[in-house]
Amino acid sequence: MKTKHSFSTLFALICLSTGSHIAQAHEYEALIKAKKYAEVEKAVSLKLTTEPNNPDALVAKTELILIEGKENRLDEAAKIAEQCIAYNAKNSECHEALGNVLGTKAMRGGVMSAISYVGKIRDSFKKAIELNPNNFSARSSLMQFYLQAPGFVGGGKDKAKDLIVETIKISPSAGALLQASLDLYEENFDRASSVALAVNTSQSESLAKHQRNVLSNIGHALISEKKMAQAEKIFQELCNRFPDSIHGFYGLGKTLQEQGKVKDALPHLEKSLAIEANANVLYRLGKAWQSLGDKVKAIAAFEKALSFKPELAKKTKADAEEQLKALRG
Structure with a gap:
Protein backbone atom coordinates (compact mmCIF):
# COMPACT_ATOMS: atom_id res chain seq x y z
CA MET A 1 0.00 0.00 0.00
CA GLY A 156 9.93 13.64 5.66
CA LYS A 157 9.17 11.03 8.29
CA ASP A 158 11.78 12.40 10.69
CA LYS A 159 9.98 15.75 10.75
CA ALA A 160 6.72 13.92 11.37
CA LYS A 161 8.29 12.15 14.35
CA ASP A 162 9.62 15.43 15.71
CA LEU A 163 6.12 16.92 15.44
CA ILE A 164 4.72 13.98 17.42
CA VAL A 165 7.29 14.47 20.21
CA GLU A 166 6.58 18.20 20.32
CA THR A 167 2.81 17.62 20.35
CA ILE A 168 2.95 15.05 23.18
CA LYS A 169 4.48 17.73 25.42
CA ILE A 170 1.40 19.89 24.86
CA SER A 171 -1.25 17.19 24.65
CA PRO A 172 -0.54 13.46 25.00
CA SER A 173 -3.92 12.74 23.38
CA ALA A 174 -3.19 14.86 20.32
CA GLY A 175 0.28 13.33 20.09
CA ALA A 176 -1.21 9.84 20.19
CA LEU A 177 -3.51 10.67 17.28
CA LEU A 178 -0.55 11.93 15.26
CA GLN A 179 1.26 8.69 16.13
CA ALA A 180 -1.73 6.76 14.80
CA SER A 181 -1.38 8.65 11.52
CA LEU A 182 2.29 7.68 11.35
CA ASP A 183 1.40 4.04 12.12
CA LEU A 184 -1.14 4.13 9.30
CA TYR A 185 1.44 5.56 6.91
CA GLU A 186 3.76 2.69 7.87
CA GLU A 187 0.92 0.20 7.25
CA ASN A 188 0.78 -0.90 10.88
CA PHE A 189 -3.01 -1.03 10.83
CA ASP A 190 -3.46 -2.86 14.13
CA ARG A 191 -1.37 -0.38 16.09
CA ALA A 192 -2.89 2.61 14.29
CA SER A 193 -6.37 1.38 15.19
CA SER A 194 -5.60 0.57 18.83
CA VAL A 195 -3.76 3.85 19.43
CA ALA A 196 -6.49 5.98 17.85
CA LEU A 197 -9.33 4.14 19.61
CA ALA A 198 -7.65 4.42 23.02
CA VAL A 199 -7.59 8.22 23.03
CA ASN A 200 -10.19 9.82 25.29
CA THR A 201 -11.48 12.93 23.52
CA SER A 202 -14.64 13.48 25.57
CA GLN A 203 -13.35 16.78 26.96
CA SER A 204 -12.27 18.30 23.67
CA GLU A 205 -14.39 18.77 20.55
CA SER A 206 -11.29 19.66 18.55
CA LEU A 207 -9.57 16.40 19.49
CA ALA A 208 -12.77 14.44 18.91
CA LYS A 209 -12.88 15.79 15.36
CA HIS A 210 -9.22 14.82 14.91
CA GLN A 211 -9.90 11.31 16.22
CA ARG A 212 -12.89 10.92 13.91
CA ASN A 213 -10.80 11.87 10.89
CA VAL A 214 -7.90 9.57 11.83
CA LEU A 215 -10.24 6.60 12.35
CA SER A 216 -11.97 7.33 9.05
CA ASN A 217 -8.61 7.40 7.26
CA ILE A 218 -7.71 4.05 8.86
CA GLY A 219 -11.04 2.55 7.81
CA HIS A 220 -10.71 3.60 4.18
CA ALA A 221 -7.11 2.36 4.08
CA LEU A 222 -8.32 -1.02 5.37
CA ILE A 223 -10.89 -1.13 2.55
CA SER A 224 -8.11 -0.47 0.03
CA GLU A 225 -6.16 -3.36 1.55
CA LYS A 226 -9.26 -5.61 1.37
CA LYS A 227 -9.23 -6.00 5.14
CA MET A 228 -13.01 -5.75 5.26
CA ALA A 229 -13.67 -7.25 8.70
CA GLN A 230 -11.27 -4.78 10.30
CA ALA A 231 -12.74 -1.91 8.30
CA GLU A 232 -16.25 -2.82 9.44
CA LYS A 233 -15.13 -2.73 13.09
CA ILE A 234 -13.57 0.70 12.68
CA PHE A 235 -16.58 2.20 10.94
CA GLN A 236 -19.01 0.63 13.41
CA GLU A 237 -16.99 2.22 16.20
CA LEU A 238 -17.22 5.54 14.36
CA CYS A 239 -21.00 5.15 14.17
CA ASN A 240 -21.12 4.50 17.91
CA ARG A 241 -18.84 7.36 18.89
CA PHE A 242 -19.98 9.93 16.34
CA PRO A 243 -23.66 9.19 15.56
CA ASP A 244 -24.20 12.67 14.13
CA SER A 245 -21.32 12.37 11.67
CA ILE A 246 -21.38 11.03 8.13
CA HIS A 247 -18.01 9.27 8.47
CA GLY A 248 -19.04 6.02 10.17
CA PHE A 249 -22.25 5.37 8.25
CA TYR A 250 -20.74 6.19 4.86
CA GLY A 251 -17.68 4.06 5.59
CA LEU A 252 -19.75 1.14 6.82
CA GLY A 253 -22.01 1.35 3.77
CA LYS A 254 -19.00 1.48 1.47
CA THR A 255 -17.37 -1.50 3.20
CA LEU A 256 -20.48 -3.64 2.86
CA GLN A 257 -21.08 -2.53 -0.72
CA GLU A 258 -17.52 -3.43 -1.70
CA GLN A 259 -18.23 -6.95 -0.43
CA GLY A 260 -21.38 -7.22 -2.54
CA LYS A 261 -23.67 -6.88 0.50
CA VAL A 262 -25.77 -4.22 -1.19
CA LYS A 263 -28.99 -4.67 0.80
CA ASP A 264 -27.01 -4.43 4.04
CA ALA A 265 -25.13 -1.37 2.79
CA LEU A 266 -28.22 0.57 1.70
CA PRO A 267 -29.57 1.68 5.12
CA HIS A 268 -26.11 2.91 6.15
CA LEU A 269 -25.72 4.92 2.94
CA GLU A 270 -29.21 6.37 3.36
CA LYS A 271 -28.42 7.29 6.97
CA SER A 272 -25.24 8.96 5.74
CA LEU A 273 -27.23 10.95 3.17
CA ALA A 274 -29.70 12.04 5.83
CA ILE A 275 -26.86 13.40 7.97
CA GLU A 276 -25.04 15.17 5.15
CA ALA A 277 -25.68 15.02 1.43
CA ASN A 278 -22.58 14.83 -0.75
CA ALA A 279 -21.68 13.62 -4.20
CA ASN A 280 -19.89 10.44 -3.09
CA VAL A 281 -22.82 9.20 -1.00
CA LEU A 282 -25.23 9.89 -3.88
CA TYR A 283 -22.94 8.06 -6.30
CA ARG A 284 -22.81 4.99 -4.06
CA LEU A 285 -26.57 5.09 -3.60
CA GLY A 286 -26.91 5.15 -7.39
CA LYS A 287 -24.71 2.07 -7.65
CA ALA A 288 -26.67 0.35 -4.89
CA TRP A 289 -30.10 0.99 -6.45
CA GLN A 290 -28.70 -0.04 -9.84
CA SER A 291 -27.53 -3.35 -8.36
CA LEU A 292 -30.96 -3.87 -6.79
CA GLY A 293 -32.72 -3.23 -10.11
CA ASP A 294 -34.45 0.05 -9.23
CA LYS A 295 -33.70 2.14 -12.32
CA VAL A 296 -35.76 5.15 -11.25
CA LYS A 297 -33.98 5.58 -7.92
CA ALA A 298 -30.60 4.82 -9.49
CA ILE A 299 -31.07 7.48 -12.17
CA ALA A 300 -32.20 10.04 -9.62
CA ALA A 301 -29.19 9.35 -7.39
CA PHE A 302 -26.68 9.53 -10.25
CA GLU A 303 -28.23 12.77 -11.54
CA LYS A 304 -27.98 14.36 -8.10
CA ALA A 305 -24.41 13.10 -7.68
CA LEU A 306 -23.36 14.67 -10.98
CA SER A 307 -24.95 18.03 -10.17
CA PHE A 308 -23.61 18.22 -6.62
CA LYS A 309 -20.87 20.61 -5.47
CA PRO A 310 -18.13 19.86 -4.53
CA GLU A 311 -18.23 17.49 -7.46
CA LEU A 312 -17.09 13.90 -7.86
CA ALA A 313 -13.51 13.02 -8.67
CA LYS A 314 -12.88 12.69 -12.42
CA LYS A 315 -12.79 8.88 -12.51
CA THR A 316 -15.92 8.52 -10.38
CA LYS A 317 -17.70 11.23 -12.36
CA ALA A 318 -16.93 9.45 -15.63
CA ASP A 319 -18.33 6.19 -14.24
CA ALA A 320 -21.49 7.93 -12.99
CA GLU A 321 -22.04 9.42 -16.44
CA GLU A 322 -21.49 6.02 -18.06
CA GLN A 323 -23.92 4.28 -15.68
CA LEU A 324 -26.52 6.99 -16.18
CA LYS A 325 -26.25 6.67 -19.95
CA ALA A 326 -26.71 2.89 -19.70
CA LEU A 327 -29.72 3.24 -17.38
CA ARG A 328 -31.42 5.72 -19.71
CA GLY A 329 -30.59 3.75 -22.85
Whole structure:
Protein backbone atom coordinates (compact mmCIF):
# COMPACT_ATOMS: atom_id res chain seq x y z
CA MET A 1 0.00 0.00 0.00
CA LYS A 2 2.77 2.42 0.84
CA THR A 3 3.28 4.38 -2.34
CA LYS A 4 4.72 7.75 -3.17
CA HIS A 5 1.73 9.99 -3.52
CA SER A 6 1.38 12.63 -6.22
CA PHE A 7 1.15 16.24 -5.13
CA SER A 8 -2.57 16.26 -5.90
CA THR A 9 -3.07 13.25 -3.64
CA LEU A 10 -1.04 14.97 -0.94
CA PHE A 11 -3.36 17.94 -0.86
CA ALA A 12 -6.44 15.77 -1.02
CA LEU A 13 -5.16 14.10 2.15
CA ILE A 14 -4.40 17.46 3.76
CA CYS A 15 -7.89 18.70 3.01
CA LEU A 16 -9.38 15.50 4.38
CA SER A 17 -7.39 15.73 7.55
CA THR A 18 -8.59 19.23 8.31
CA GLY A 19 -12.17 18.14 8.46
CA SER A 20 -13.60 19.65 5.30
CA HIS A 21 -11.49 22.76 5.68
CA ILE A 22 -13.00 23.81 8.99
CA ALA A 23 -10.37 25.66 10.98
CA GLN A 24 -9.92 25.97 14.71
CA ALA A 25 -12.87 27.31 16.73
CA HIS A 26 -14.27 30.72 15.80
CA GLU A 27 -17.47 32.66 16.27
CA TYR A 28 -19.30 31.07 13.34
CA GLU A 29 -18.11 27.47 13.71
CA ALA A 30 -21.29 26.18 15.36
CA LEU A 31 -23.46 27.55 12.55
CA ILE A 32 -21.15 26.08 9.89
CA LYS A 33 -21.19 22.72 11.67
CA ALA A 34 -25.01 22.89 11.62
CA LYS A 35 -24.80 23.63 7.86
CA LYS A 36 -26.69 26.89 8.26
CA TYR A 37 -24.66 28.41 5.47
CA ALA A 38 -27.12 31.14 4.46
CA GLU A 39 -27.29 32.28 8.07
CA VAL A 40 -23.50 32.32 8.29
CA GLU A 41 -23.24 34.29 5.03
CA LYS A 42 -25.67 36.90 6.32
CA ALA A 43 -23.99 37.20 9.72
CA VAL A 44 -20.51 37.42 8.19
CA SER A 45 -21.55 40.10 5.69
CA LEU A 46 -23.12 42.14 8.47
CA LYS A 47 -20.00 41.85 10.62
CA LEU A 48 -17.69 42.84 7.77
CA THR A 49 -19.67 46.01 7.02
CA THR A 50 -18.74 47.36 10.46
CA GLU A 51 -15.47 45.44 11.01
CA PRO A 52 -13.98 44.76 7.55
CA ASN A 53 -10.94 42.98 8.99
CA ASN A 54 -12.64 40.89 11.67
CA PRO A 55 -10.66 37.61 11.75
CA ASP A 56 -13.56 35.29 12.64
CA ALA A 57 -15.68 36.68 9.82
CA LEU A 58 -12.86 36.50 7.27
CA VAL A 59 -11.97 32.91 8.24
CA ALA A 60 -15.64 31.91 8.04
CA LYS A 61 -15.90 33.54 4.61
CA THR A 62 -13.01 31.43 3.29
CA GLU A 63 -14.64 28.32 4.72
CA LEU A 64 -17.94 29.10 2.99
CA ILE A 65 -16.14 29.40 -0.34
CA LEU A 66 -14.34 26.07 0.20
CA ILE A 67 -17.59 24.37 1.20
CA GLU A 68 -19.29 25.76 -1.92
CA GLY A 69 -16.59 24.06 -3.97
CA LYS A 70 -16.42 26.48 -6.90
CA GLU A 71 -12.91 26.49 -8.29
CA ASN A 72 -13.31 29.95 -9.79
CA ARG A 73 -13.67 31.44 -6.28
CA LEU A 74 -10.46 30.02 -4.83
CA ASP A 75 -8.39 33.07 -5.76
CA GLU A 76 -10.97 35.19 -3.94
CA ALA A 77 -10.69 32.93 -0.90
CA ALA A 78 -6.89 33.21 -0.93
CA LYS A 79 -7.11 37.02 -1.00
CA ILE A 80 -9.53 36.96 1.94
CA ALA A 81 -7.17 34.74 3.93
CA GLU A 82 -4.23 37.01 3.08
CA GLN A 83 -6.28 40.03 4.18
CA CYS A 84 -7.01 38.20 7.43
CA ILE A 85 -3.28 37.72 8.00
CA ALA A 86 -2.37 41.27 6.97
CA TYR A 87 -4.63 42.78 9.64
CA ASN A 88 -4.47 39.95 12.19
CA ALA A 89 -0.92 38.69 11.89
CA LYS A 90 -1.01 36.90 15.24
CA ASN A 91 -4.27 35.06 14.60
CA SER A 92 -3.61 31.32 14.20
CA GLU A 93 -6.85 30.65 12.34
CA CYS A 94 -6.03 33.21 9.62
CA HIS A 95 -2.80 31.38 8.79
CA GLU A 96 -4.53 28.00 8.90
CA ALA A 97 -7.23 29.30 6.57
CA LEU A 98 -4.58 30.31 4.03
CA GLY A 99 -3.03 26.84 4.23
CA ASN A 100 -6.42 25.24 3.63
CA VAL A 101 -7.22 27.49 0.67
CA LEU A 102 -3.82 27.07 -1.00
CA GLY A 103 -3.99 23.32 -0.41
CA THR A 104 -7.31 23.22 -2.24
CA LYS A 105 -5.93 25.36 -5.09
CA ALA A 106 -2.97 23.01 -5.40
CA MET A 107 -5.20 19.93 -5.36
CA ARG A 108 -7.43 21.34 -8.10
CA GLY A 109 -4.56 22.73 -10.17
CA GLY A 110 -2.41 19.61 -10.52
CA VAL A 111 1.30 18.98 -10.09
CA MET A 112 2.75 22.32 -11.23
CA SER A 113 0.25 24.21 -9.11
CA ALA A 114 1.11 22.04 -6.13
CA ILE A 115 4.83 22.72 -6.54
CA SER A 116 4.25 26.48 -6.61
CA TYR A 117 2.16 26.48 -3.42
CA VAL A 118 3.81 23.76 -1.38
CA GLY A 119 6.13 26.00 0.64
CA LYS A 120 3.38 28.46 1.50
CA ILE A 121 1.06 25.67 2.58
CA ARG A 122 3.68 24.17 4.91
CA ASP A 123 4.61 27.57 6.33
CA SER A 124 0.97 28.54 6.87
CA PHE A 125 0.31 25.49 9.03
CA LYS A 126 3.62 25.92 10.89
CA LYS A 127 2.79 29.56 11.65
CA ALA A 128 -0.71 28.61 12.81
CA ILE A 129 0.83 26.16 15.30
CA GLU A 130 3.49 28.64 16.42
CA LEU A 131 0.77 31.19 17.24
CA ASN A 132 -1.51 28.64 18.90
CA PRO A 133 0.16 25.40 19.99
CA ASN A 134 -3.31 23.97 20.73
CA ASN A 135 -4.46 24.33 17.13
CA PHE A 136 -4.74 20.58 16.60
CA SER A 137 -6.35 20.76 13.16
CA ALA A 138 -3.30 22.66 11.89
CA ARG A 139 -1.04 20.08 13.57
CA SER A 140 -2.93 17.30 11.79
CA SER A 141 -2.55 19.05 8.44
CA LEU A 142 1.17 19.62 8.98
CA MET A 143 1.55 15.95 9.96
CA GLN A 144 0.00 14.85 6.66
CA PHE A 145 2.26 17.26 4.83
CA TYR A 146 5.39 15.78 6.41
CA LEU A 147 4.28 12.21 5.69
CA GLN A 148 3.26 12.76 2.07
CA ALA A 149 5.53 15.51 0.71
CA PRO A 150 8.96 14.67 -0.71
CA GLY A 151 11.99 15.77 1.26
CA PHE A 152 13.04 18.39 -1.28
CA VAL A 153 9.92 20.43 -0.49
CA GLY A 154 10.21 20.01 3.27
CA GLY A 155 8.52 16.68 3.92
CA GLY A 156 9.93 13.64 5.66
CA LYS A 157 9.17 11.03 8.29
CA ASP A 158 11.78 12.40 10.69
CA LYS A 159 9.98 15.75 10.75
CA ALA A 160 6.72 13.92 11.37
CA LYS A 161 8.29 12.15 14.35
CA ASP A 162 9.62 15.43 15.71
CA LEU A 163 6.12 16.92 15.44
CA ILE A 164 4.72 13.98 17.42
CA VAL A 165 7.29 14.47 20.21
CA GLU A 166 6.58 18.20 20.32
CA THR A 167 2.81 17.62 20.35
CA ILE A 168 2.95 15.05 23.18
CA LYS A 169 4.48 17.73 25.42
CA ILE A 170 1.40 19.89 24.86
CA SER A 171 -1.25 17.19 24.65
CA PRO A 172 -0.54 13.46 25.00
CA SER A 173 -3.92 12.74 23.38
CA ALA A 174 -3.19 14.86 20.32
CA GLY A 175 0.28 13.33 20.09
CA ALA A 176 -1.21 9.84 20.19
CA LEU A 177 -3.51 10.67 17.28
CA LEU A 178 -0.55 11.93 15.26
CA GLN A 179 1.26 8.69 16.13
CA ALA A 180 -1.73 6.76 14.80
CA SER A 181 -1.38 8.65 11.52
CA LEU A 182 2.29 7.68 11.35
CA ASP A 183 1.40 4.04 12.12
CA LEU A 184 -1.14 4.13 9.30
CA TYR A 185 1.44 5.56 6.91
CA GLU A 186 3.76 2.69 7.87
CA GLU A 187 0.92 0.20 7.25
CA ASN A 188 0.78 -0.90 10.88
CA PHE A 189 -3.01 -1.03 10.83
CA ASP A 190 -3.46 -2.86 14.13
CA ARG A 191 -1.37 -0.38 16.09
CA ALA A 192 -2.89 2.61 14.29
CA SER A 193 -6.37 1.38 15.19
CA SER A 194 -5.60 0.57 18.83
CA VAL A 195 -3.76 3.85 19.43
CA ALA A 196 -6.49 5.98 17.85
CA LEU A 197 -9.33 4.14 19.61
CA ALA A 198 -7.65 4.42 23.02
CA VAL A 199 -7.59 8.22 23.03
CA ASN A 200 -10.19 9.82 25.29
CA THR A 201 -11.48 12.93 23.52
CA SER A 202 -14.64 13.48 25.57
CA GLN A 203 -13.35 16.78 26.96
CA SER A 204 -12.27 18.30 23.67
CA GLU A 205 -14.39 18.77 20.55
CA SER A 206 -11.29 19.66 18.55
CA LEU A 207 -9.57 16.40 19.49
CA ALA A 208 -12.77 14.44 18.91
CA LYS A 209 -12.88 15.79 15.36
CA HIS A 210 -9.22 14.82 14.91
CA GLN A 211 -9.90 11.31 16.22
CA ARG A 212 -12.89 10.92 13.91
CA ASN A 213 -10.80 11.87 10.89
CA VAL A 214 -7.90 9.57 11.83
CA LEU A 215 -10.24 6.60 12.35
CA SER A 216 -11.97 7.33 9.05
CA ASN A 217 -8.61 7.40 7.26
CA ILE A 218 -7.71 4.05 8.86
CA GLY A 219 -11.04 2.55 7.81
CA HIS A 220 -10.71 3.60 4.18
CA ALA A 221 -7.11 2.36 4.08
CA LEU A 222 -8.32 -1.02 5.37
CA ILE A 223 -10.89 -1.13 2.55
CA SER A 224 -8.11 -0.47 0.03
CA GLU A 225 -6.16 -3.36 1.55
CA LYS A 226 -9.26 -5.61 1.37
CA LYS A 227 -9.23 -6.00 5.14
CA MET A 228 -13.01 -5.75 5.26
CA ALA A 229 -13.67 -7.25 8.70
CA GLN A 230 -11.27 -4.78 10.30
CA ALA A 231 -12.74 -1.91 8.30
CA GLU A 232 -16.25 -2.82 9.44
CA LYS A 233 -15.13 -2.73 13.09
CA ILE A 234 -13.57 0.70 12.68
CA PHE A 235 -16.58 2.20 10.94
CA GLN A 236 -19.01 0.63 13.41
CA GLU A 237 -16.99 2.22 16.20
CA LEU A 238 -17.22 5.54 14.36
CA CYS A 239 -21.00 5.15 14.17
CA ASN A 240 -21.12 4.50 17.91
CA ARG A 241 -18.84 7.36 18.89
CA PHE A 242 -19.98 9.93 16.34
CA PRO A 243 -23.66 9.19 15.56
CA ASP A 244 -24.20 12.67 14.13
CA SER A 245 -21.32 12.37 11.67
CA ILE A 246 -21.38 11.03 8.13
CA HIS A 247 -18.01 9.27 8.47
CA GLY A 248 -19.04 6.02 10.17
CA PHE A 249 -22.25 5.37 8.25
CA TYR A 250 -20.74 6.19 4.86
CA GLY A 251 -17.68 4.06 5.59
CA LEU A 252 -19.75 1.14 6.82
CA GLY A 253 -22.01 1.35 3.77
CA LYS A 254 -19.00 1.48 1.47
CA THR A 255 -17.37 -1.50 3.20
CA LEU A 256 -20.48 -3.64 2.86
CA GLN A 257 -21.08 -2.53 -0.72
CA GLU A 258 -17.52 -3.43 -1.70
CA GLN A 259 -18.23 -6.95 -0.43
CA GLY A 260 -21.38 -7.22 -2.54
CA LYS A 261 -23.67 -6.88 0.50
CA VAL A 262 -25.77 -4.22 -1.19
CA LYS A 263 -28.99 -4.67 0.80
CA ASP A 264 -27.01 -4.43 4.04
CA ALA A 265 -25.13 -1.37 2.79
CA LEU A 266 -28.22 0.57 1.70
CA PRO A 267 -29.57 1.68 5.12
CA HIS A 268 -26.11 2.91 6.15
CA LEU A 269 -25.72 4.92 2.94
CA GLU A 270 -29.21 6.37 3.36
CA LYS A 271 -28.42 7.29 6.97
CA SER A 272 -25.24 8.96 5.74
CA LEU A 273 -27.23 10.95 3.17
CA ALA A 274 -29.70 12.04 5.83
CA ILE A 275 -26.86 13.40 7.97
CA GLU A 276 -25.04 15.17 5.15
CA ALA A 277 -25.68 15.02 1.43
CA ASN A 278 -22.58 14.83 -0.75
CA ALA A 279 -21.68 13.62 -4.20
CA ASN A 280 -19.89 10.44 -3.09
CA VAL A 281 -22.82 9.20 -1.00
CA LEU A 282 -25.23 9.89 -3.88
CA TYR A 283 -22.94 8.06 -6.30
CA ARG A 284 -22.81 4.99 -4.06
CA LEU A 285 -26.57 5.09 -3.60
CA GLY A 286 -26.91 5.15 -7.39
CA LYS A 287 -24.71 2.07 -7.65
CA ALA A 288 -26.67 0.35 -4.89
CA TRP A 289 -30.10 0.99 -6.45
CA GLN A 290 -28.70 -0.04 -9.84
CA SER A 291 -27.53 -3.35 -8.36
CA LEU A 292 -30.96 -3.87 -6.79
CA GLY A 293 -32.72 -3.23 -10.11
CA ASP A 294 -34.45 0.05 -9.23
CA LYS A 295 -33.70 2.14 -12.32
CA VAL A 296 -35.76 5.15 -11.25
CA LYS A 297 -33.98 5.58 -7.92
CA ALA A 298 -30.60 4.82 -9.49
CA ILE A 299 -31.07 7.48 -12.17
CA ALA A 300 -32.20 10.04 -9.62
CA ALA A 301 -29.19 9.35 -7.39
CA PHE A 302 -26.68 9.53 -10.25
CA GLU A 303 -28.23 12.77 -11.54
CA LYS A 304 -27.98 14.36 -8.10
CA ALA A 305 -24.41 13.10 -7.68
CA LEU A 306 -23.36 14.67 -10.98
CA SER A 307 -24.95 18.03 -10.17
CA PHE A 308 -23.61 18.22 -6.62
CA LYS A 309 -20.87 20.61 -5.47
CA PRO A 310 -18.13 19.86 -4.53
CA GLU A 311 -18.23 17.49 -7.46
CA LEU A 312 -17.09 13.90 -7.86
CA ALA A 313 -13.51 13.02 -8.67
CA LYS A 314 -12.88 12.69 -12.42
CA LYS A 315 -12.79 8.88 -12.51
CA THR A 316 -15.92 8.52 -10.38
CA LYS A 317 -17.70 11.23 -12.36
CA ALA A 318 -16.93 9.45 -15.63
CA ASP A 319 -18.33 6.19 -14.24
CA ALA A 320 -21.49 7.93 -12.99
CA GLU A 321 -22.04 9.42 -16.44
CA GLU A 322 -21.49 6.02 -18.06
CA GLN A 323 -23.92 4.28 -15.68
CA LEU A 324 -26.52 6.99 -16.18
CA LYS A 325 -26.25 6.67 -19.95
CA ALA A 326 -26.71 2.89 -19.70
CA LEU A 327 -29.72 3.24 -17.38
CA ARG A 328 -31.42 5.72 -19.71
CA GLY A 329 -30.59 3.75 -22.85
